[in-house]
Amino acid sequence: MRQASKLIRQHILALLSDGQFHSGEAIAQQVRLSRTAVAGHITQLSDWGLDVFKVKGKGYRLDRGFSLLDADSIRKHLDGTNRAVVDVEAVLPSTNTEMKKRIANNREDLANGDVVLAEVQTAGRGRHGRSWLAPVGGSLTFSMYWSFPDGYQSMAGLSLLVGLAVCEGLKPFGVDDAQLKWPNDIYLQGRKLAGVLIEVEGQIGATTHSVIGVGLNVCMPDGQYDVGQPYSDVSSFLGHTPDRNALAASIIQSLWKMLPEFTQTGFGPFTPHWEALDLYADKRIVLQMGEKRFSGIDRGVDASGALLVETQDGITRFHGGEVSLRGQ
DSSP states (O other), rough: OOHHHHHHHHHHHHHHHHHSOOOOOHHHHTSOHHHHHHHHHHHHHHHHHHHHETTTTEEEEEESOOOOOOOHHHHHTTTTTTTOOEEEEEEEEEHHHHHHHHHHHHHHGGGGGGGEEEEEEEOBOOGOOOBOOTTTTTEEEEEEEEETTTTTGGGTTTTHHHHHEEEEEEEEGOOHHHHHHHETTEEEETEEEEEEEEEEETTSSSSSSEEEEEESSSSOOSSSSSSSOOOHHHHHHHOOOOOOOHHHHHHHHHHHHHHHHHHHSSSSSGGEEEEEEHHTTTTEEEEEEEEEEEEEEEEEEEETOOEEEEEEEEEEEEEEESEEEEEE
């Protein structure tokens, strides 16, 4: 029953995605339900964060139309050398949660680079358990699987590498001046554009199975989201909304290109590329680690992805975890 409801809502979402009015009767005929049942499903769409307007005599429409994510469309933009699975789900609690579930249940069926994208996330997550708010049709949220045979220690710097890959994937669309904030945020014109969330499954001394989560703002409605900090989106920067399927393909392709080298060499060879995009390079910063605060000058990163901070006592290295970074 739950799967049937999910498919019905996916169908209704596809109908409404053109931004035009659709009568309740027409939708009911399409999904073969009563108009009362359709109204219930549309209420659920509203609960997912869609602005669905109802006008007497005209029917339902979204506040703005958008192109749905589509696995075949994404595949058409990929070069075809990697046969990893590209899967698009209409609704998921979180793409990271979904990929972790697949690791637990079907690990032998997964291949490096397998990716799942979601049109709607009902419980998206960022670092430190924060929510990741993503407007339907206005974001890219996906998770990729990648294994590391040499274990957890060989993943050092992974979130930084992913940030680099996102920046590379944005360049073909004219976004060529994005910057990176250690350890896992992408910024554009001083505002947050995207975030990375790495989660790990596996035991010490064995192959590590990583979930690489990416959330990118494509078209964020003005004033609709309070994320606790200034944010940017691709559409505002470009003056138009790019094809999200092509954008997803470009970032996925960038990850497929960079991750094999990272797996073999570690983060070291990528260090100068990351430092060239460092948002706070040579600026005074403050880091908070638990109850402790550290102040100094951002001097880049080392081969493990640790942040190098120049203090009165010399250079101190800071690794990931509960570390936050703010300009001072």
